[in-house]
Amino acid sequence: MSAAFRALLEREVRALIRERTILIAFAIQLFVASFSSTLLVGLISIYDPDSTQLTSQMRPRVGVVGEVDAAAAMAAVLAENDAQPRQFPSSAAVQVAFDAGELDAAILLPDTLNGADEVSEAELVLPASDTRATLLRMALRKPLKEYEERLRKENGIELRYANLQGLSSSTYEFQYGALIPLLLFFPGFVTGGIVIDTISEEMVNHTLETLWAGPLSLNTILGAKMTAALAVSLAQGLCWVALMGLNGIVVHRVPLVLAVSTLSATAIAIVSALITLLFHDRERGQFIYALFILLAASLSFMSDLSPVTLLTRLATGDPGVGLSAVLGYAALVGAMGWGLGKVSRRLVAAG
Amino acid sequence: MKAFLGTSLAITNRELTRLRSRFSDRSRPLVLGALVLVLLVSYVSYRQQGIRGRAIYNVGVSSDGPTLNDPRFRARTMSPSEGHAALAEGRIDVYIDSANVIPRDTEKAQYAVGALRLYLETTELARIAEDYPASEGFPFRVGVTSFPIPEDLATERDKEVVVPSLMQPPMPFEGVLKASLHLFPIFLVGMFFTSGLMEERRERRISVLLASPISSLQIILGKVLPYLLFALVVVMAMATVLGGNPLLAAIIFVPVICFVLSVTLMVPLIYRSFMDTTFISMFVTVATTLYLVFPAMLLGFSDLAYISPLSLAVEMYQDNAFSLRAYLTAALPMLLMFSIFIYIGSRILNEEYLSRHRPIYRKLAEAVYMAMDLRRPYLSTFLVSLGLIPMVYLIQLVALTFALNFPLRLALGGVLAASVVVEEVAKSGGIAMLIEERRVNKVLPVVLLAFLSALGFLIGEKLLLMVSIQSVSESLLSAVLLNAGKLWITLAAHWVFTAILALLLLWWGPRRYRYALAVAGAVHLMYNLVVLGVVSL
Numbered sequence: 046m047s048a049a050f051r052a053l054l055e056r057e058v059r060a061l062i063r064e065r066t067i068l069i070a071f072a073i074q075l076f077v078a079s080f081s082s083t084l085l086v087g088l089i090s091i092y093d094p095d096s097t098q099l100t101s102q103m104r105p106r107v108g109v110v111g112e113v114d115a116a117a118a119m120a121a122v123l124a125e126n127d128a129q130p131r132q133f134p135s136s137a138a139v140q141v142a143f144d145a146g147e148l149d150a151a152i153l154l155p156d157t158l159n160g161a162d163e164v165s166e167a168e169l170v171l172p173a174s175d176t177r178a179t180l181l182r183m184a185l186r187k188p189l190k191e192y193e194e195r196l197r198k199e200n201g202i203e204l205r206y207a208n209l210q211g212l213s214s215s216t217y218e219f220q221y222g223a224l225i226p227l228l229l230f231f232p233g234f235v236t237g238g239i240v241i242d243t244i245s246e247e248m249v250n251h252t253l254e255t256l257w258a259g260p261l262s263l264n265t266i267l268g269a270k271m272t273a274a275l276a277v278s279l280a281q282g283l284c285w286v287a288l289m290g291l292n293g294i295v296v297h298r299v300p301l302v303l304a305v306s307t308l309s310a311t312a313i314a315i316v317s318a319l320i321t322l323l324f325h326d327r328e329r330g331q332f333i334y335a336l337f338i339l340l341a342a343s344l345s346f347m348s349d350l351s352p353v354t355l356l357t358r359l360a361t362g363d364p365g366v367g368l369s370a371v372l373g374y375a376a377l378v379g380a381m382g383w384g385l386g387k388v389s390r391r392l393v394a395a396g
Numbered sequence: 397m398k399a400f401l402g403t404s405l406a407i408t409n410r411e412l413t414r415l416r417s418r419f420s421d422r423s424r425p426l427v428l429g430a431l432v433l434v435l436l437v438s439y440v441s442y443r444q445q446g447i448r449g450r451a452i453y454n455v456g457v458s459s460d461g462p463t464l465n466d467p468r469f470r471a472r473t474m475s476p477s478e479g480h481a482a483l484a485e486g487r488i489d490v491y492i493d494s495a496n497v498i499p500r501d502t503e504k505a506q507y508a509v510g511a512l513r514l515y516l517e518t519t520e521l522a523r524i525a526e527d528y529p530a531s532e533g534f535p536f537r538v539g540v541t542s543f544p545i546p547e548d549l550a551t552e553r554d555k556e557v558v559v560p561s562l563m564q565p566p567m568p569f570e571g572v573l574k575a576s577l578h579l580f581p582i583f584l585v586g587m588f589f590t591s592g593l594m595e596e597r598r599e600r601r602i603s604v605l606l607a608s609p610i611s612s613l614q615i616i617l618g619k620v621l622p623y624l625l626f627a628l629v630v631v632m633a634m635a636t637v638l639g640g641n642p643l644l645a646a647i648i649f650v651p652v653i654c655f656v657l658s659v660t661l662m663v664p665l666i667y668r669s670f671m672d673t674t675f676i677s678m679f680v681t682v683a684t685t686l687y688l689v690f691p692a693m694l695l696g697f698s699d700l701a702y703i704s705p706l707s708l709a710v711e712m713y714q715d716n717a718f719s720l721r722a723y724l725t726a727a728l729p730m731l732l733m734f735s736i737f738i739y740i741g742s743r744i745l746n747e748e749y750l751s752r753h754r755p756i757y758r759k760l761a762e763a764v765y766m767a768m769d770l771r772r773p774y775l776s777t778f779l780v781s782l783g784l785i786p787m788v789y790l791i792q793l794v795a796l797t798f799a800l801n802f803p804l805r806l807a808l809g810g811v812l813a814a815s816v817v818v819e820e821v822a823k824s825g826g827i828a829m830l831i832e833e834r835r836v837n838k839v840l841p842v843v844l845l846a847f848l849s850a851l852g853f854l855i856g857e858k859l860l861l862m863v864s865i866q867s868v869s870e871s872l873l874s875a876v877l878l879n880a881g882k883l884w885i886t887l888a889a890h891w892v893f894t895a896i897l898a899l900l901l902l903w904w905g906p907r908r909y910r911y912a913l914a915v916a917g918a919v920h921l922m923y924n925l926v927v928l929g930v931v932s933l
Binding site: 069072136139140143151153165166168169170172173178179189190192193194196197199200202204205206209210211212213214217218222223235238239241243246249326328331332333335336337340343344347348349351353354358361362365 | 583670
């Protein structure tokens with residue numbers, strides 16, 4: 046590292062630290078993380094059709110009316126699924142119990158159960174309140190499905206793989222498929238914004254020429270500015286991994302995960318620098334940059350070869366990916382950096 | 397009025413010319429191409445729903461096993477011997493040998509089995525629907541109706557009939573995702589607006605305009621108009637493509653567009669450096685997105701969802717109607733914020749304010765001060781408190797939504813503390829500036845100002861509660877946050893808290909604002925805890 050590069054890097058890092066608004070960037074991430082993890086994880090556990098959490102929490106009191114065997118069968122299925130069934134002789138009795146506040150819902154079974162090719166149509170009676178009805182409907186979905194499955198079996202039809210158990214995967218998938226990539230790529234988005242701002246500020250204030258007139262080459266100046274922004278990105282990445290660890294989210298292969306996060310930030314920084322050199326002003330630079338980020342984010346969720354997928358696989362501890370994949374990615378980013386170095390002078394001169 | 401509008405339209409025309417010239421060179425095709433590409437890719441990405449993650453699980457499948465068409469599974473065909481070897485070496489999480497699913501002995505493998513169960517159940521139901529008559533494959537149907545039990549259920553027309561195995565939970569994710577797509581162009585337009593105004597300010601072209609007889613309000617309205625119309629056209633076009641009602645989409649998103657534009661107007665007016673602008677804009681974008689998206693996720697569970705216009709858009713895409721009150725609950729705070737920011741913007745858009753370099757909190761305080769009519773300090777203090785209500789309301793609603801995720805005790809503590817700070821800052825901001833600028837320096841006027849500030853605040857709160865939907869105005873937390881108690885007690889309480897803060901400022905000096913805030917905030921918090929019954933006297 047040359048002395049000039051080091052001096053410039055120190056200046057840039059000092060400027061970034063002095064700029065107290067960078068704390069806003071950290072606040073944004075904290076805001077996003079706390080909102081996403083609490084609300085989304087909470088919602089996923091409610092929406093997850095596989096989750097029994099809802100029924101066990103609600104323990105709905107369900108009145109069952111119907112022919113003795115069918116009602117007993119339905120009551121058994123309900124009890125197995127954390128509901129509280131109670132059999133009634135008639136729908137009028139159910140209504141009385143509901144009015145007395147003793148019931149949450151009712152299932153009215155047809156008088157005779159179906160034969161081999163007959164459809165059985167029951168009635169599910171819920172409270173008029175939309176919110177409560179929605180929750181009860183979801184809570185009762187699983188026992189009703191199991192009851193349907195019994196009838197289907199009586200018709201000689203069986204769902205294959207129906208005995209699979211496993212754990213509810215929604216939270217796991219949200220953490221590794223969305224939350225970890227979001228938190229570890231967000232510092233990269235911030236890096237891009239910083240790079241555009243610092244370069245375009247030098248360009249519009251005509252201080253870039255002054256710097257360039259000294260012993261520094263244009264690429265050294267760009268390199269120092271990008272490295273300073275990347276240092277901030279790496280620091281954020283480290284913070285996130287530590288915070289996730291404290292919250293019980295295990296990130297496997299941390300060095301490689303941080304390498305992918307930093308390499309992505311580097312790629313974003315290179316593209317940002319290129320955009321700024323191409324357009325010379327912040328207005329168009331930030332606009333094109335925003336489009337680029339939207340495009341990159343959308344494409345990332347569409348391809349198995351994207352850095353998002355690579356990071357997810359590394360973070361879950363997938364043995365199928367490792368150093369070679371990260372090195373391949375590093376080579377690509379290196380090529381991008383080399384390309385920027387080749388065209389930078391020409392782009393500035395064109396302005 | 398005609399001349400006012402004419403001048404504003406002339407500014408609009410100037411802004412359009414400026415934008416055209418900005419993209420007249422080689423950047424125009426690039427920008428247009430990128431814009432089209434982004435919209436296309438975002439749409440395709442939305443259709444693919446890859447948001448749940450890709451290649452999370454490694455699965456080996458025997459040649460007679462099921463086909464896994466889900467991006468979460470990285471599936472490879474392997475013979476049983478290869479599959480068992482891969483399991484032993486940890487290369488795969490699960491091996492599916494024909495109808496047998498064999499997981500590794502790890503937690504991740506158990507998640508993989510859980511995910512496979514749901515996926516395979518869906519494919520199996522599809523197979524049964526194809527291979528068997530409906531009456532055999534799906535022999536149980538459920539008519540859903542509500543209490544009181546209708547007399548003749550069989551002929552009940554309104555009931556919905558569902559097959560339990562095909563019954564989907566009312567997941568608003570897809571609807572919210574669809575509605576959220578509208579936010580991209582709105583934020584992009586907002587970003588453009590900020591950048592344009594910043595460039596004008598930096599190149600001092602705005603100074604030329606300010607030196608002319610055109611008023612600041614005309615300049616702002618003239619500049620906002622083209623961006624508002626452009627965003628509106630894009631939103632309507634997107635609604636048409638996504639199968640919504642373009643006119644209804646326009647009505648739903650106008651408050652959002654106005655809100656975003658008014659907030660992005662404030663950013664270049666208070667900015668000190670490019671980086672300030674970037675981070676503040678980023679914060680505004682993220683905070684607004686969260687405010688709009690997360691309540692919408694509660695649609696179907698809680699009417700609190702209606703604090704976000706996005707919920708109305710989800711209803712629109714599901715062909716559901718919504719009430720005028722629900723619309724007002726979502727739209728009014730945003731439209732009021734727009735009006736207030738436009739007004740404050742028109743007051744601070746002057747050479748003196750723009751050229752001052754101060755910390756951001758100072759610039760915000762000065763903005764409040766400049767929004768006041770100093771010839772009428774009492775009326776102004778009343779109006780500042782009244783005018784800041786939508787902002788306080790928005791912040792408190794965000795806090796309320798956020799708090800719903802935590803146990804009630806924790807939520808109460810956090811939300812109450814945060815809301816006390818926000819309320820006291822809003823009520824005392826104008827008075828603090830009057831004291832600092834030595835417009836008032838005696839006890840009696842300060843106490844009177846505190847009363848008027850409390851009165852303005854209370855009237856604003858009551859007006860907003862009147863238009864809010866019931867669940868918002870009647871929730872336990874909002875009862876305290878929005879002071880839905882007896883009028884005179886609430887007014888007296890507000891007066892006392894603000895008077896404590898203002899008198900301490902008078903005696904200690906405005907530099908000790910944070911200490912005065914802490915004292916008044918502590919008293920206010922104690923009052924709230926008593927109202928809630930957490931603390932008894």
